[in-house]
Amino acid sequence: MRTKESAATHDKASHDRPALGGPQDLFYANSNIVPLPIIDRAEGIFMWDETGKDYIDACSGPVACNIGHGNPRVAAAMAAQARKLDFAYSRLSRHRPNMALTDRIAALAGPGYERVCLASGGSEAMEIAVKFLRQYVVATGAAQRRRIITCQPSYHGGTIATLAMSGDDALAPFLDGFAVVSERVPAPVSYRLPEGHTAESYAALCLDALEAKIDELGAENVLAFVIEPVGGVATGCVVPPGSYMQRTREICNRHGIYLVFDEILCGTGRTGRFLAAHHTPEAMPDIVVLAKGLGSGYAPLGAVLIPASMADHLAELTGFNFSHTYNANPITCATGMAVLDEYERLGLVAAAAERGAYLRGKLESLAAEVPMIGDIRGLGLLLAVELVADRETKTPLPGRFLPTEKIRIHALNNGLFLYSRRTAGGKYGDWFIVAPPLTITEDECDELIARLTAAFEDFEQDYRSF
Ligand SMILES: Cc1ncc(COP(=O)(O)O)c(C=O)c1O
Numbered sequence: 001m002r003t004k005e006s007a008a009t010h011d012k013a014s015h016d017r018p019a020l021g022g023p024q025d026l027f028y029a030n031s032n033i034v035p036l037p038i039i040d041r042a043e044g045i046f047m048w049d050e051t052g053k054d055y056i057d058a059c060s061g062p063v064a065c066n067i068g069h070g071n072p073r074v075a076a077a078m079a080a081q082a083r084k085l086d087f088a089y090s091r092l093s094r095h096r097p098n099m100a101l102t103d104r105i106a107a108l109a110g111p112g113y114e115r116v117c118l119a120s121g122g123s124e125a126m127e128i129a130v131k132f133l134r135q136y137v138v139a140t141g142a143a144q145r146r147r148i149i150t151c152q153p154s155y156h157g158g159t160i161a162t163l164a165m166s167g168d169d170a171l172a173p174f175l176d177g178f179a180v181v182s183e184r185v186p187a188p189v190s191y192r193l194p195e196g197h198t199a200e201s202y203a204a205l206c207l208d209a210l211e212a213k214i215d216e217l218g219a220e221n222v223l224a225f226v227i228e229p230v231g232g233v234a235t236g237c238v239v240p241p242g243s244y245m246q247r248t249r250e251i252c253n254r255h256g257i258y259l260v261f262d263e264i265l266c267g268t269g270r271t272g273r274f275l276a277a278h279h280t281p282e283a284m285p286d287i288v289v290l291a292k293g294l295g296s297g298y299a300p301l302g303a304v305l306i307p308a309s310m311a312d313h314l315a316e317l318t319g320f321n322f323s324h325t326y327n328a329n330p331i332t333c334a335t336g337m338a339v340l341d342e343y344e345r346l347g348l349v350a351a352a353a354e355r356g357a358y359l360r361g362k363l364e365s366l367a368a369e370v371p372m373i374g375d376i377r378g379l380g381l382l383l384a385v386e387l388v389a390d391r392e393t394k395t396p397l398p399g400r401f402l403p404t405e406k407i408r409i410h411a412l413n414n415g416l417f418l419y420s421r422r423t424a425g426g427k428y429g430d431w432f433i434v435a436p437p438l439t440i441t442e443d444e445c446d447e448l449i450a451r452l453t454a455a456f457e458d459f460e461q462d463y464r465s466f
Helices: 072-084 096-109 122-139 169-175 199-217 244-255 308-317 330-346 348-369 403-413 442-464
Strands: 039-043 046-049 054-057 115-119 147-152 183-186 222-227 258-262 287-290 302-306 373-379 382-387 419-422 430-434
Touching: 054 442, 072 330, 096 115, 096 302, 096 330, 115 122, 115 308, 122 222, 122 258, 122 287, 122 302, 122 308, 147 199, 183 199, 199 222, 199 244, 222 244, 244 258, 302 308, 330 348, 348 373, 348 382, 348 442, 382 403, 403 419, 403 430, 403 442
Parallel strands: 147 183, 147 222, 222 258, 258 287
Antiparallel strands: 039 046, 046 054, 115 302, 287 302, 373 382, 382 430, 419 430
16 A cells, blocks of 8 residues: 555656666656656556556546556457457458457447548547548649648647647747648637636637638638647647537538547547547537547557548549558557457446546545645546646746646655646646546545645645745
């Protein structure tokens, strides 16, 4: 059993640089002060480091490990597939795990998403989505449609093309003159609003900005509007208010622009529906992109959900020109199937809604005790906690205090992994994501809150002495 006294104190990151190799984090900035424990094993919502100290994975890694760690059924399915058929190239042969998985995903997504193009993760899937749309308009005589509109802030991936779609000012020097940067409209954030705005009035302003941007570019030149229907690592789980999605759909329809939902983080049940889009059935997008929870950390898997009308039409014209060696890898497909079997067996989509409501209630009770919590937001088991110096005025914590790093350090000391980020120099606030595996029980939620409460005690004390 973990006790605070026995916990190793994490107050200094180690930057040992071996002569050869080393862990991935050696590529990150040396100024990082958050230590990275060496994790040895994991089960359910728990992870253990090499010293035996346990941690609750309160963020499912980067909101990926939806079915929890160490699932023996998934491990068995992966091993069985590896023994039976490890690899078969999708341009040279067909295989059953591929067909079974795409059938299953299309059935879960519902009408309008009959074709499923698989990928090895989120960024690749996002690239496939825009590449598909671009090839589609070129093949159907609308080659002038090349502009993509995305939100500021937003995150759509780590490849050069998807970074260029991501609304993050810090990327400007890297992208300048190097990649084609998407057009930007403000994201419908809900907490740090311009003077005099409510979340609803600001969302209306964002939609006006979308219309204005389309007019400025010429609707006939716009290929797609790409949006995270529930925010993730860029906005801290922002849920657009009221009729934002319906109006977005209307605007895209009116101008003949494809609407793409990046559900890489918020899809696959995380928000309490299989697709986040299912919360607003009157505003279904043309294309949905999934990843993260689909492979749940067991295998790199992404999927692009496309209507048969478009995929089959393009196949008749030019065919969709894409090829990746690991496209529909049999072991990855079998893993995806085993993960979706676990979703069904354990009722994880419903659990996300139920446990999400429970955990949110607990976080709100904690907020009543902790004045440094400014906001709790999100949907299902995708929640974020905003950190502030003053709740009344929403004054952010001073950047010099390194609030998002400090909360992670105090969480680690208390046996908790948190995902926190300060984006755009704190312009969009300081927050951390609470998104544990969907398998979490109520008792485990209580334990998570107990550790978070202890982390906040240390965080507050640290700030008082700052
Ligand atoms: C909304 C969104 N899109 C795209 C990506 C990129 O996915 P991946 O890291 O699997 O390439 C992420 C990852 O965090 C994401 O949250």
